Amino acid sequence: MKVGVIVFPGSNCDRDMQWVFQGLLGLPTRMVWHQDSDLGDLDAIVIPGGFSYGDYLRCGAIARFSPAMRSVIEAAEQGKPVLGVCNGFQILTEAGLLPGALIRNQNLHFVCDRVPVKVERSARLWTEGYAAGQVLNLPIAHGEGRYYADPDTLKQIEDKGQVLFRYEGSNPNGSWNQIAGICNDRGNVLGMMPHPERAADAALGNTDGLALFQAMTAALVSV
Numbered sequence: 654m655k656v657g658v659i660v661f662p663g664s665n666c667d668r669d670m671q672w673v674f675q676g677l678l679g680l681p682t683r684m685v686w687h688q689d690s691d692l693g694d695l696d697a698i699v700i701p702g703g704f705s706y707g708d709y710l711r712c713g714a715i716a717r718f719s720p721a722m723r724s725v726i727e728a729a730e731q732g733k734p735v736l737g738v739c740n741g742f743q744i745l746t747e748a749g750l751l752p753g754a755l756i757r758n759q760n761l762h763f764v765c766d767r768v769p770v771k772v773e774r775s776a777r778l779w780t781e782g783y784a785a786g787q788v789l790n791l792p793i794a795h796g797e798g799r800y801y802a803d804p805d806t807l808k809q810i811e812d813k814g815q816v817l818f819r820y821e822g823s824n825p826n827g828s829w830n831q832i833a834g835i836c837n838d839r840g841n842v843l844g845m846m847p848h849p850e851r852a853a854d855a856a857l858g859n860t861d862g863l864a865l866f867q868a869m870t871a872a873l874v875s876v
C-alpha cells in the first residue's frame with residue numbers, strides 16, 4: 654500500500670501532503686517527479702497545491718501535459734483514488750478527469766483565508782468521516798478558484814451528488830453553486846480548492862481536514 658504525491662515545477666504543498674500521509678498516518682509515501690510516468694506501485698495518487706509552471710496560460714494548463722498525468726489518468730480509470738487539492742484540482746479539470754473549470758476569482762484578487770466549508774454528503778473514500786451538513790473550517794489560498802461548469806454539466810453533477818464540498822455562508826471566489834469540491838461520476842477522483850492538508854496536524858491548531866485523509870487511508874487498507 655503506497656501513496657504517491659506528484660511534484661511539478663512550482664508545486665508548494667507537496668511536503669505538506671507527504672507529512673500528512675507519511676508523518677501523521679504512517680503510510681509509505683513516494684514523491685513522484687512529474688516526468689516519471691511509472692506509477693504502477695502506487696495505490697493512491699495526490700496532486701498537491703501550488704503554482705505548477707508558474708500558473709502560466711491558466712492554472713494547471715501546462716502541468717496536465719506532464720508524462721505523469723497520462724499515468725494518473727490510467728490509475729483513475731483503474732479506480733484508484735486520486736485527490737487533487739487547489740492547483741491539483743485545477744490540473745484534474747484541465748486533464749479532463751473532473752468536469753468544469755476553475756476560473757479567475759470573481760473579484761480578481763488572490764484570496765488567502767480560512768472559510769466555512771460544508772460537507773454535502775458522506776461519500777465513500779472521501780467524506781465518510783464527516784456527517785452530511787457538517788461545516789469545516791478550512792484554509793483557502795488561490796487566484797483561480799471560481800468553479801464554473803456549463804448549465805447542463807452543473808445540473809448533472811448536482812443530480813448525481815458529485816458536489817462533496819460547498820462554501821457555507823460567504824462565497825469567497827464566486828464559484829457557481831458555491832462549489833468547493835467535486836468528485837467524478839465513479840467517485841474515485843476528488844478535486845477541492847480548500848486545503849485539508851493545512852488543517853490536519855493538531856500542531857497547527859485545526860484538524861478539520863484530517864478525516865478526509867483517514868477515509869482515503871481506510872479505503873487503501875481494504876484495497
Ligand SMILES: N[C@@H](CCC(=O)O)C(=O)O
Nearest residue numbers: 702703739740795796797
Ligand atoms: N495556483 C493556484 C492555486 C494555489 C494553490 O494551489 O495553493 C491559484 O492561484 O489559483
